[in-house]
Amino acid sequence: MGNQEKVVEDTTTALELNPEYSKCRLRRASANEALGKYEDAMLDVSALSLFGDYNNASIESMLERILNKRVTENLEGRLKEQQKESHKKLISATDLASFFGSFKPELTFDDYDPENKADVLLKEALETLYAKTLHGFETADEKFAEAIKLYKEANDDKNNKKYAIALEYSGVLDFFKMDAISSFEKVSKAIELNPRAQSYIFMGLINADKAAANGEDYMADLNKAIELDPQNSSAYYHRAQYKFISKDLEGAAKDFEKSKELDPEFVFPYIQLACLTYREGKFSDCETLFSEAKRKFPKAPEVPSFYGEVLTDHGDYAKASKQYDAAIKLEEECAPTIHLGVNPWVAKATVLVAEPTVENFVEAVNLLEKANELDPKSSKVKLTLGQLKLQQSELDEAIQLFDAAADLTMNAEEKVGAIRLVEASKVQKKLHADPFLSKKINELLASIQGGGFGI
Known part of the structure; x- marks a missing residue:
């Protein structure tokens, strides 16, 4: 019926x-x-x-x-x-620091006027952003917005270049608040007022997100950035990254080398060339490149952390763990500036649970809880910690962590995965809450144990 x-x-x-x-x-x-x-x-x-x-x-x-x-x-x-509007918040400081770490810090600009409040706000915003601290990105975002308002009200063409810089940064921060429309509008306006290499790199990021399956617009934006400023190390680096992901290893290597040549103090091209060499199956050469990078950048936590990732993939967990320890130590020494944020903590925890013992499990949980304190907005931390809580049958905590991760992540696949974990954990909680079903579960577990399989 x-x-x-x-x-x-x-x-x-x-x-x-x-x-x-x-x-x-x-x-x-x-x-x-x-x-x-x-x-x-x-x-x-x-x-x-x-x-x-x-x-x-x-x-x-x-x-x-x-x-x-x-x-x-x-x-x-x-x-x-x-x-x-009330839900448009910036993502993890770890992710923001990682992104802005791929650019040469822009701490001032032409025609700065200390008597112009908009100029002062813009300069303070840039300095705060590139200081890369836990709460600095929110402060910078507010200052960029205030500067934009003042430049707009002044309506003076002589401010256009500075107005465009404020729009660029505010636009890319809107992107990291998952506000794609505002992000596109602001960066487009910046390009209209004063096109720069950086504005096209930002636009490339937005376009890549809008049509992830089609990288033509992204490449066009990066090519335009290089055309505008052939000496821009970051533009070559981002183009190399895209080529690397697209499996154009030869093209990626050339662009990484060019990026390194233009800015010898930029750590990431050195690291990515080592990773690329590993991707080509040349593990020994990869180790040599990481050793060279470590000698040149002895205080950079990025080097041991990425080397640890290579070693993890290679199956050498003991050596990887030591590299993550080194990265954690260097990251702590850099505080309050963020380089990799909590990524080494997560990586070390992941290596520990790959070799499951009670001691490793406890240490992994402790590392992730520490990471969650250091960066409360990290979806990666919450997802990883939530899965360990799930294994401990701490369902309420697991659900809360998965739920928060689903809201915090920008990655569509990760968002769906977090939601699946939320829903699956809720069902598991209901199963255990039902007296009859809970009894059936215990009987099933007892039968498995009795059969000698263990749990």
Whole structure:
């Protein structure tokens, strides 16, 4: 008759009489799915997998279908909320420091007038941003916005170049607040007023995000940046990064070398050339390049951290762990300036859990909790820590961490993954909260232990 509400009512009554009635539980799951009550539907489907009365493949397929519907519903709600002005917040200081670390600090500009309040605000904003501290990016963002307002009110063409710089930076910070429309409008206006290499690099970033599958616009923007300023090390570096990701290793190597030649004090081209050599299967040469980078940049935490990533991929966890320790020490010595932020803490924790022992697990949790204190907006920390909390059956903490990660990350794939973990953890919590189902889980675990498989 299509009366799904009544189906749920009757099947619920039936299950109160006989909680093991699998066919009835399946019918209730189907009705709840039809009603859009996906969490309730997933609970029943998950319970069916405990009973073993149905083909596991069909049950898993049904659970995956319902989970995908719930994830889509959750994602749409989050994206709608993110469009509200009150939800437009900057992402992790770790990620911001990493991005702005790929540019030569711009601490002043031509025609600076200390009597012009807009100029003073713009200079303070640049200095604060490139200081790369935990809360400095928010302060810089506010100062850029104030400077823009004053330049606009003054409506003086002689300020156009400075106005454009403020728009550039405010625009890219809007991008990191997941406000793509404002970001595009501000950087476009900056290019209109005073096109610079940096404005085209920023625009390339925005265009790449708008159409991730098509890198032509991104490359066009980077090529334009180099055309405007052939001596801009960052432009070559970002173009090399794109070529590296696109597997044009030869082209990437040339651009990394050019970036290094133009700015010998820029650490990242040295690191990426070493990583590229590893990608080519030349591990020994890669180690040599990292050694050279370490000699040139002995205080840069970036060198041991990226070397640790290569060693992790190579399977040498012990050596990788030592490199992450070195990176953590150097990062702490650099404080309050952020270079890599909490990335070495996360990397070290990941290596520890790759070789599971009680001691490693405890140390990994401690590292991630410390990282969460150091950068409360890091989605990477929250996702990794949440998964460890899940393994400890600390479901409430895990759900909170996954939920926060889903809001904080800009990466679409990571956002969906975090939401899936939120929803799956909620179902797991409901399973344990149901006395009958909790008992079934314990019986199943006991039978596995009795069979000698362990948990």
